[in-house]
Amino acid sequence: MTHYTTVRPPEAAPDWTIPQDWERYSADEHAMWDHLFERQTRLLPGRVAPAFLEGLDILRLSKPGIPDFAELNARLMDATGWQVVAVPGLVPDAVFFDHLANRRFVAGRFIRTPEQIDYLEEPDIFHDVFGHVPLLANPVFADYMEAYGRGGQRAGELGAIERLARLYWYTVEFGLLRGADGLQIYGAGIVSSFSESIFALDDPSPNRIAFDLRRVMRTLYRIDDFQQTYFVIDSFEDLLRQTVENDFAPLYRALQGANDIGAADVLDSDRVDHRGTQDYAHAKALSAGKHNA
Numbered sequence: 001m002t003h004y005t006t007v008r009p010p011e012a013a014p015d016w017t018i019p020q021d022w023e024r025y026s027a028d029e030h031a032m033w034d035h036l037f038e039r040q041t042r043l044l045p046g047r048v049a050p051a052f053l054e055g056l057d058i059l060r061l062s063k064p065g066i067p068d069f070a071e072l073n074a075r076l077m078d079a080t081g082w083q084v085v086a087v088p089g090l091v092p093d094a095v096f097f098d099h100l101a102n103r104r105f106v107a108g109r110f111i112r113t114p115e116q117i118d119y120l121e122e123p124d125i126f127h128d129v130f131g132h133v134p135l136l137a138n139p140v141f142a143d144y145m146e147a148y149g150r151g152g153q154r155a156g157e158l159g160a161i162e163r164l165a166r167l168y169w170y171t172v173e174f175g176l177l178r179g180a181d182g183l184q185i186y187g188a189g190i191v192s193s194f195s196e197s198i199f200a201l202d203d204p205s206p207n208r209i210a211f212d213l214r215r216v217m218r219t220l221y222r223i224d225d226f227q228q229t230y231f232v233i234d235s236f237e238d239l240l241r242q243t244v245e246n247d248f249a250p251l252y253r254a255l256q257g258a259n260d261i262g263a264a265d266v267l268d269s270d271r272v273d274h275r276g277t278q279d280y281a282h283a284k285a286l287s288a289g290k291h292n293a
């Protein structure tokens, strides 16, 4: 995910962090967290990677409502040495990667309003904390996120941020995992969304294709709607191994000049779990066309 913005707000520290100011959340804001938390934790068992449910216990804090980062961080530090830090919004890529490389996850501190309950333009604290933090308590996934941050620092020098952003998108945000009894969700963009938690696994529309690092780095993605393709990893260990063992510099060179792959395309070389009908995306495109006509 690219995290662009050019001017650091005056209230932010040089590393762009701001205090969470937990005391300033209103009762309505805490109630919104509780509502979203309850809705997702009811839906997810049986759909989500077991490691996510194990990590979720870290968010069951002593106070109701939005987690207090001070308390959350004490638990997360014990588990894997990670921390969550608040930022005012999107941050520049270099700042984002530096935090990840040092085991700090940047999170928005605001929470969505009732009008935004199912659609948000910028990630809020529910997406950032409920979606991302449980897996940061998993030692293997925690190492993957740090490795991604260090990879990002190198990608900046190599002009390959976009390729690496696709890896983040199709794993950290929208990844699926092959479980013993079928596919499971683990990406934060899915697990924090009620409707996509269902769509990503059950809907015949999207493709579900085995993860392949080079393939993913060539693949365009949707930022405005459900994904048209989800990539399935075999395990977090395998994802970490592919990320750490690959020297990205030759990989980026090999991919230079390679065509981008469309968000809905299926290649002959793909290992396909499910070839999507794309009915959902087509219906949306059709109704958008009608609105424009």
Ligand SMILES: [Fe+2]
Binding pocket: 123, 127, 128, 131, 132, 173, 188, 189
């Ligand atoms: Fe995210």
